[in-house]
Amino acid sequence: MPPLLDALLALTMVALAASALLDRQLVRACSWFVAFAVSVALTWWSVGFAWLALLELLLGALLTGAFLFHALDVKLWAGVPRRRLVRWRDPVPLTWRRGLLRLLPALAVLAMLGMALVSLADSTGPLQVSGLVLIGLGLWAFVLHRHLLRRLLAFNIIGTGIFLILMGLVGEQHPAAGHGLVVTGLLVALFGTALGALLIRRLSALEVRSAHCAAGAERGGA
Amino acid sequence: MMPSLLLAVTLLWPLGLALRNVLLLVVENGALGRPGPRPALLDYWWISAPMPALLLALWPGEAQLLMEGWLLGGNWQLDDGRRPWLLFSALLWGLAGLYARGYLIVEQQAAESGDGDAFRRLLGFALLWPLTLAGNLLLIVAEDIPSFYLGFALMTFAAYGLVVHASNRDAHLGGRAYLIMAVLGEGLILGGLLWSAGTAQVLTLTELRAGIATAEQGAWMATLLWLGFGVKAGVIGLHVWLPLAHPVAPTPASAVLSGVMIKAGLVGWLSTLPLGATGLEPLGRLVIVLGLTGALGAALYGVIQRHPKAVLAYSSVSQMGMITTLVGVGMVSPPLWPGLLVAITLFAAHHGLTKGALFLGVGISEHPPRLPGWLVWLLLMLPALSLAGAVTSGLATKWTFKELLYDAGHGALVTWLSVAAVGTTLLMSRALWRQWQERGRYRIPLHAPMPLAWLASIVAASSVPLWLPLAGRHPNWPPLAEWPGLLWPVSLGLVVAALMLLATLRSKRRWRRAQRLLPGDLWWWYAQLASRLLSLLNDLAEAGESRGSRLRGRLQKWETRATATISELPRFERSFRRLAVPLMVGVALVLLMGLWLG
């Protein structure tokens, strides 16, 4: 595989991750994320981990995406009603100050990882670099956002970054151990996302109910 | 065997009698609370309390009782040194007991017919009298220090109940003075005993005396002990309880207080101080000075008292001052001691019985027996003259020690003592004068206990030198040539007394001023000093307290503030929660630094 394509793939992946993380429209962000997962699968494929690509496609893109949309109560076959879009928007605005301040932990982790990777011989493959960028982005987003779904997305992207670094480091020498770890990680990420999605769904339902109750009580009081 | 048994009985009998009264009450359940007739308390059994002691004193031969389990090892004994003391003490206790039965007859009748209060007071008297007696006897026969101290303490504290018997304001004041001084004395004695016995590592009095004589700090131990017993013996300065307590006690109790119990102080000196050994000369000089001061000062102050018993009490202080002087002489010149001991013993017995007779006489003058008036007053005067040294036992006593002192070259002392005798004469005149002024009209039968006991006490007092079993040489009567030398103080005293009487009758103004000098002299001054000290202490304590409470308040405020701060801590929890991931990264960084450092 020519390095150009490689770089392009990595760039796409990072761009997709960034859009998934930065889009305040949650439905759109989730869609970006699915696209991101597909690009990750492509990456796996391109470096020769076919099994991982398949798993990523299945678990990362399909199931995780499904759960994410479930959390938003979006039915793919039922179109998007415009007026409810507001609810799927993260209302917290992003300020520069906050953004920069929250960048610090991500930078710290990147620095640590960088130091470690530099001291490891022949470890600066494209996978590692894109993994590092993903970790940085994800961590920044995780720390920055309050919305649970966005944090969930950030978590998934950090995870992917870690998998990339892992496989990049392990390479062909110890594929079994690396695979084992990544598969476990993928499963955990899926379960975590599923649990989180269900929780988000339930929480918002409870909130709506309590809001209704409050409104009802107000009306009753008036 | 028999004597040692008797020794035990001597102590147990009074205790048994005291217990008998309690048992009687228990048998007649509720006698204390219910109205109606009650058992007689002061019956003849009760009077018999000192009888075994009397018997023991007259029993020939020495007696000893060793008890392993008693306190730290009991050792009671009767030897020739103790016999006269036991004899005259028991005798006076017996006579006073008999007298008490008559003296308290009114209360007894009231109690028997159902007066609860009278009964209760009488019960106290009936219980504490034998207890005091037991203590007194124990301190005489005890050879081991704990028993001796026990006897002393028992006598001291039980006698408090006798002093406050009347339960009025004066009685309580007298009682308080008595108790406070007694406790101070006990403290000094305890300190002296512990120190000396600890140094010598002994448990018996004989060894204790030897120990003090050889101890390095012996003089100081002796001083402590001398002061401690001095409270009881009425040493000037420590005597203040005597004139306060004696007048308020019932007359028989005053008699034993003044006759026997203050001698306990003397017994204490004789038992614990290494008299006859060298090393106490500085103390001896002090003792002589204090003794003479007491002898003269008490006479001067006593003369202006109104209550006959107060006058008699001052006379006791004065007389004890003379005995103290003799003890002091013993310290200054040890070789004289064997002779002095005889003189002191004689003096003590003479003064004890005579003073007893005088006190009993106070009651007699209030309730004269059916005798011709002149006879009664003659009999009242007899012990007074004897005490002044004019007749009978007083004359013999005075001669005994004067002879001794002259021979040893203490002429000046004799003169001073004679001056004190002038004072005694004055006191006696004053006491009799006051008795005359307050004489009673109601006459009681001659064969009642009171007159009998009184008469017996006069007889006993007059004949002391005849029957007192003194260990050393027997006292002899003074040759006729010496009589003027012995009698001039009395004569002079009588003249002065007469002059003063005339002066009193002439103008009354001067006297009124003197009347303000209350009995107890220094007591009032002490009380003032003590109260001032106490208020000072109180102020100090309050200052400390307020500082303490301020400190406590500050601490509390600090604590409240700290608690409030801690209560605010959960605020930080929110940041911890929000910043969990950055914090985690921070922890990782810190750990990395740590690992990097080694």
Added chain:
Amino acid sequence: MSQAWLPLATLATSLLVVPVIFALPERAWHARTALNLGAAVIKVVLVALMVWGLYQGENYRFSFTVVRDVTFLLQVDALGLMFAGLSSLLWLATTVYAIGYLEDSPNRKRFFGFFSLCVASTVGIALAGNLFTFLLFYELLTLSTYPLVVHRGHAKALNAGTTYLRYTLTGGLVLLLGVVALHVMVGDVTFGEREILADLGPEAHGLLTVLFLIMLLGLGVKAALVPLHGWLPRAMVAPAPVSALLHAVAVVKAGAFGIVRLVYDVYGIGLTYQLGLLTLLAVIATVTILYGSMRALAQQELKPRLAFSTVSQVSYIVLGISLFGPFGTIAGLVHLMHQGLMKVTLFYCAGNYAEELGIHRIDQLNGAGRRMPLTSIAFTVGALGMIGLPPVAGFISKWYLGMGAVQANMPWVILVLVASSLLNAAYFLPILYRLWFRPGPAHGVGEWPEERHLGRFETSGWLLWPAVATALFSIMAGLFAGLPFSPLDLATFVTAEEYTP
């Protein structure tokens, strides 16, 4: 391990009673009373058996390893047995008293449960064979007394309980630090193995001194040494039997006993003397004695006055220990028991006055001697004993203290003794005066604060007889001090063991 069951059984008599009492319903008065009394009597018998055995030269020991190098060790020696004997005897008396005292009051089940636990820990302290075991029961004592102190449950009691805990838990902690440090230094020190520390040599002396001070600080809290005594007067809000127990046997004595163990059985009197710590102890004791008496003088209520008197009296024990020489030791040990007897009597009596007549203040006591003669006689005996007058037991203690002072070449201690006796007299005699010589409600002057007629006698028999019995014991302990098996005899026995190498 000969006859290991005896100390264990002694401990178990009161320990096993606890769950049974908790299991019994609140109403089961008879069962609980029988259980309490039965256990108390059995314990007295067992202790008597051990005393007898000890005189026969028997050796009772029970041990097992807790963690590495740390053993739980119950061991019977004369000193421990003395304390065990005292606590078992007084437990019997106090049980009787408490049964009467708490009649018809709530929470009796809870009370007796913790009461038994408290005694179990006291016996444990007595029989402990090393510092670890001692510490174990020492802390257990703190725990079991807390519910007793706050038993009444009102704000004052709860605050007192908090104060109590603050002091004792901190003290226990400090003690723990000291004990662990000593353990790190030399390992497990069985009581009586005094040579271990003595053999360390002079270079360890500095550290040993510091450790001694730390442990003294820990023990001093319970022994109520000034200035660590603050909890004691406040703990007076507890019911009378608890105060009696706290003051006479359990807590205060545990502290004093701990100091005795520390000085004699861990460091050894020789080493302590060598380190110059005895003088320090003497000074602390002196300050405590005088300060406690002064404060007692200022109290207007009966129980606080007795409490400060305890502060003062317990330090006699410490003072005795600090006097180098057999006499001082005898004095300290014998006072351990004498003070227990006398103080328990005083507290019973104070409780009786409060229960029968509602009296709490001293000026309400006027004429109470007429209304309650036996109680008042018992009180008088206790008070005179505290002053140190013969023939009550206090005199014996004071006598030996004096002897010991001279022997240790510290005659100034006698001055302290005299001053303390005078102060004691100053705060006890006025009470006696009011009891016996002041007219009061019994003479028709005024009336009692809250009179109840609790029994056929002057008050309930459950309350009266323990007081009379302990008063009688106090007199007998003094009067027949020379007899075998008297406290003095036991103390002499212990001391003989201590000073014969």
Added chain:
Amino acid sequence: MIERLGGDFSVVLLVLGLPVLLGGLAACWQPRRSWPIVAFSLLPLLALAGLFYQVLPQGEQTWLIELGSLTLQWRANGLTLLLLLLTQVITLSSAAYAPAYLMEEIGREGKQVWLWPLQGVLATSLSLIWLAGDLLTLYIGLELMGLAAVGLMLLPGRVDALAAGMRYLLLALVGSLAFLLGVALLLGAWGRLDLAGLALAAEPGMVLWVAVALLSAGLLLKAAAFPLHAWLAPVHGSAWTPVSALHASLVVKGSFFIALQLWLVLVPEARVAAWLVGGLGGAAVIWGGLLAWRAAKLKDVVAWSTVSQLGYLLLGFSLLIGTAPQVAEVAWEGTWLQLAAHSLAKAGMFLATGNLIYSTGESHVRGLAGASRRMPLSLLSFGIAAISLIGLPPSAGFTAKWLLLHASLAAGYWPWMAVLALGTLLSAAYIFRVFRYSFVEDAEPLDYRRVPWSMELFALMLALASLLLGLVAEWPLMLLRAAGGGS
């Protein structure tokens, strides 16, 4: 597939599998009484006994499990046995406590069915962690445990429970990511995951340090070490009682166990870093104690006390790593004893707290006013557990503290003594604050509900176990020594 180095592997499989199996069974059956649970729980205990029988005579045993080209390594030694036993006992107690609790207190609310299988998974995952000999197994165990724990916490289904649970979930996931990152570095650098091999291969260097730092940070977050503890108290505040008991006593210990294992294997000489962890522990002791002291709700008091007590365990780091062998030896025993003591005591205390709340209907400390009048057994259980938490004799907490004090003195770590002392005082303060309320006599009489006997029984049993363990502490420690735990 399985290479036998040690004894019979089926026993291990039974120990691991039976809890899940029984959990599944219980989910189908929904037990209504305690005795069937106790009866069935004897099965894993029997299996464990079999493992004891294998390991004790022969010392440490290792099994290699080959899944294709992947090799997993499990091992069992004295420490494993001790922790397995602890896990089984506590799981059993909380499971046996549950039926009555669910019936009486919870009623129809929440998703009760899930309680059983999740408990089973939790027990299995914990056992897996104790048994694991390589990082992959550890990772699997850790993740399983975390997810099961989150699931259990979410069961009440109320808003506060869900919000706290969500936070817990996210943080747990991040923690495991950090762990995974560290593992990735280790694998990348030395190409192996088995601990024994890594111990030999790992060389100090930036990679190792970064890896250990990341690993530890993640694990400390999961172990609720100060200052990463913030998720703990809210989670417990709304969780079910048996779940709280299980979580506080075991789950947090799992992460601690892994962290300590890895440090001992990878950086056994990192004195300064271990000191820093110890410092965090000290801060946790004090911070947790202070907050527990001021907490208004009964469950919060207990939860905060967990934070405080975990601090004692973290002190163990500094005493075990880079210290002289004799210090490490004492500290080793002290740390595990403290872990066992705290597990038993905390489980007992949570159950007792649940009972108190159940019987008084009050969740606030103030609500206990006058509770001791009836002297409910639960208060006694609470008290007994508290003795161990404060560290008063004769409890296991005391013995453990003795050992830790011993170790810190021997190592010359004076500040730790101060921390231990202060921690003791603070724990006494928050415990006796509760008791103080219970002794209030002039409070309004509460109407008490009778607590079902099974709830009382298991609370008391756990508390008593923590108390008596102090006197017989030599037994578990002998286990540590006999079958080797390596330090």
